[in-house]
Amino acid sequence: MTRVCFQLMVRPELLDEYIARHTPVWPEMLAEIAASGRRNYSLFLGDGGRLIGYYETDDDQAAQAYLANSEVAARWEAEMGRFFVGLEGRPDQAATPLTEVFNLADQLAAAGSAATDTTREGNAS
Incomplete structure (x- = not known):
């Protein structure tokens, strides 16, 4: 599983309309996002129009390709393009992807396996 986080800037003068367009998103676009393999998809809006998006997928390249070839996604994105600065x-x-530098579940799993390896080594003596 791959976690993907990205950042965009929404034009401040269009924030209210941007929010309205996502309340709700077209049902056929929701279906396309799910069909692409993206899940646990969220958008977060910060001060000044900073938008952070997050989703999980098993194959991000395949999800990107699916949406790139989707007529529904093309229509949605054509309407959404005007909301963003410098895109x-x-x-x-x-969208600009962000680099993940910390994940709690991954580090807990690594710490757990390191603790298990240390316990095994201690018992081998």
Whole structure:
């Protein structure tokens, strides 16, 4: 599973309309997002129009390709493009990805396996 986080800037003068467009998103677009393999998808809006998106997928390249070829996604993204500052291309294809530097579950799992390895080594003596 891959976790993907991205950042975009929504034009401040269009914030209310942007929020309204997502309350709710078109049902056929929701279906396309799910069909692409993206899940646990959320958008968070910060001060000044900073938008952070997050989703999980098993194959991000396949999800990107699916949405790039989707007529529904193309229509949605054509309407959404005007909301963003400094964006070249479709928002779903051109968003700036963020690098993950910490994940609690991953580190707990690693710490647990390290503790198990240490316990095994201690018992081997």
